[in-house]
Amino acid sequence: MGGGEITKRGKGLVLLAVIPFPEDAAKETLAEIREEFPDLEYHYIFQKFVINQNSAPGGDVDVPADLLKRVNVLVTISWLPKTAAEVPNIKFIQFISAGTNHVAKHPIYTDTKIPLCSANGVHGPQIAEWVVMMDLIHNHNYIDLYKKQENKDWKHNGELSSRDNVGKTVGILGYGSIGRQVARVAKAMGMKVLAYTASPRKTPESKRDNGFIVPGTGDAEGSFPSAWYSGLDKESLHEFLKVKIDLLVLAVPLTKQTTHFLSTQEFALLNASNPSGTYIANIARGQVIDQAALIKALESKQISGAALDVTDPEPLPKDDPLWDAPNVLITPHVSGVTATTGERIFQVVRENLRRLRDGRGLVNEVDREKGY
Structure with missing residues (x-):
């Protein structure tokens, strides 16, 4: 057939x-x-x-x-x-x-x-695993460790540079099916979860996920977040970003309101609330981030790094400066497959x-x- x-x-x-x-x-x-x-x-x-x-x-x-x-x-x-x-x-x-x-x-x-x-x-299970995988690669300096393996270099300099996630905060911008599974895995690692949605979720019914759910995954009742934020305006977004966020996950749909939702001002707010550096994972759409502003934020260390499964444009041209930005991991829109x-x-x-x-x-x- x-x-x-x-x-x-x-x-x-x-x-x-x-x-x-x-x-x-x-x-x-x-x-x-x-x-x-x-x-x-x-x-x-x-x-x-x-x-x-x-x-x-x-x-x-x-x-x-x-x-x-x-x-x-x-x-x-x-x-x-x-x-x-x-x-x-x-x-x-x-x-x-x-x-x-x-x-x-x-x-x-x-x-x-x-x-x-x-x-x-x-796509919730596989994309959530991609987000956590990238975050762990970043936190445990795995790229450097892999390079040592390639060079057959058994070397440990005693630095306490790796970080675990216990007690850290994940902010999930777009608490849909993907965000909810990220929350489930993050909670299992001992993280605090903050949710952000377009509209307020103040009642148990409004927090419920009524879409398709892979059995055993997600957050059907919306019970994982310790706090909910909402709004499509920049003022509401800024209140969310003023909280110290260690891992910021972008999982919003691409709309007129969410285009360049994160730009220069937003990266500055993240840096002010978390000087040690927020790590950003984007599995939404490339246009949700102002890519030029992202490169500057990476170069100036306003954020600690970024994991990107989506870019603007796609495919990302070979001469695009994003490829060479510091502390960035890029995959070709494959996290959901x-x-x-x-x-x-x-x-x-x-x-x-x-x-x-x-x-x-x-x-x-x-x-x-x-x-x-």
Whole structure:
């Protein structure tokens, strides 16, 4: 079944997946979906992964017009029909990415009310591990230690330069599914957790995570933070940054309000509240940080370092000065991709198929006004 071939499962819902990974990457969950929905007609088309500014696949995909007319559910990362008229029977579109900013100008997004769902919750475990891994590499001077291993150099100079995380504070800017799993791991290491969200979370219900959650992960009830901060204005953000933060995790969606959310003034505030240096991990989008200001903050030691899985632009040009900035670790937007990603994405698809069948609200539906 792959490479664009079609498998028919009766006269039920028609599901089309246009995705940049092999069909068998979700083999087990797809088998469970077929068993639960025996009349589902499933179509799979591979979309070649081409990195562009949004780290989403690019290029054209050939989807037969007669198939599009019958499709009820589309699973995709970036490919969309040109107009809603091409998919008159669509029930919802399931994106396999946590964000949808890369399609925010598409007519399907701007001019229709077709439900759009994200893959929030799918990437929490692996991205949280990436954040903690980078923080530990930084705190334990692992880059220097690895260089010693490469040189076969058994040398210890007795310096007390490594640091553990007990008693430190992690500030999570964007307390969604990824931030909540970071909080879970950070608490296990003895850290204090501070949460920051766009809107206030003052009641137990407002603190609850109602999105997709990988079992055994996250913070469903919002119980880990010792304090919550909120707001999309710089004044509210500055109140948050005035608290001493040892590890600042950026996990906000990219919107007009969050573009360059961290710039010169914000780095100065971090330095004032923590002169020993805040470590920044960005797994959101590169544009959330003013990259030129970040380079200056690294060079002037306003912050102790930065771990970046996203940059502005992407791919990062070879001559970009960010590559040579001190105490920076850069990965090519890979923190959310593991061998389990495909299965988890289709677990979200399965949940939304169930909700569609039962007449319930979809999980992870995007609020077009908010942008996430």
